[in-house]
Amino acid sequence: MTISVGDKLPDVTLVKATENGPEKVSSSDYFKGKKVALFSVPGAFTPTCSARHLPGYVEKADELKGKGVDEIVATAVNDAFVMGAWKSAAGSDDITMLADGNGEFAEAVGLTMDGSGFGMGKRAQRYSMVVEDGVVTQLNVEAPGDFSVSSAEHMLGQL
Numbered sequence: 686m687t688i689s690v691g692d693k694l695p696d697v698t699l700v701k702a703t704e705n706g707p708e709k710v711s712s713s714d715y716f717k718g719k720k721v722a723l724f725s726v727p728g729a730f731t732p733t734c735s736a737r738h739l740p741g742y743v744e745k746a747d748e749l750k751g752k753g754v755d756e757i758v759a760t761a762v763n764d765a766f767v768m769g770a771w772k773s774a775a776g777s778d779d780i781t782m783l784a785d786g787n788g789e790f791a792e793a794v795g796l797t798m799d800g801s802g803f804g805m806g807k808r809a810q811r812y813s814m815v816v817e818d819g820v821v822t823q824l825n826v827e828a829p830g831d832f833s834v835s836s837a838e839h840m841l842g843q844l
Contacts, residue, residue, distance in 0.1 A: 725809045759784045812827060
């Protein structure tokens with residue numbers, strides 16, 4: 686079942702990429718008490734993700750925070766080391782990288798895709814959501830191959 690607006694995020698372990706290395710976090714604890722702009726990509730360093738998705742959130746970070754967002758989070762079915770390297774290569778301190786290395790978060794929210802045809806295996810779909818105190822208040826899931834409703838620009842229009 687796919688998560689919907691009004692649903693509470695499932696409690697799974699994610700791994701935060703930090704300067705001191707990977708740090709396990711509980712999703713229910715991590716999203717508690719704050720407003721988070723969360724976006725998910727099929728993979729760090731993949732073409733659309735690196736050329737458009739992450740840069741959009743980096744560019745619009747101040748505007749998102751100006752609309753009440755406490756934190757901007759990127760997630761992907763990649764390990765914390767890859768997510769940390771992606772942040773170093775193309776991100777900013779305004780973006781928190783939460784690795785979903787085993788795809789447990791993607792599976793729990795019902796937003797997986799099969800990237801086997803590209804040698805990627807099971808991945809998260811491209812989507813964005815606004816999460817307030819652990820509850821989804823906006824959800825934007827892309828059609829396969831698209832990039833529009835999960836963009837920072839689209840999210841800004843919703844806030």
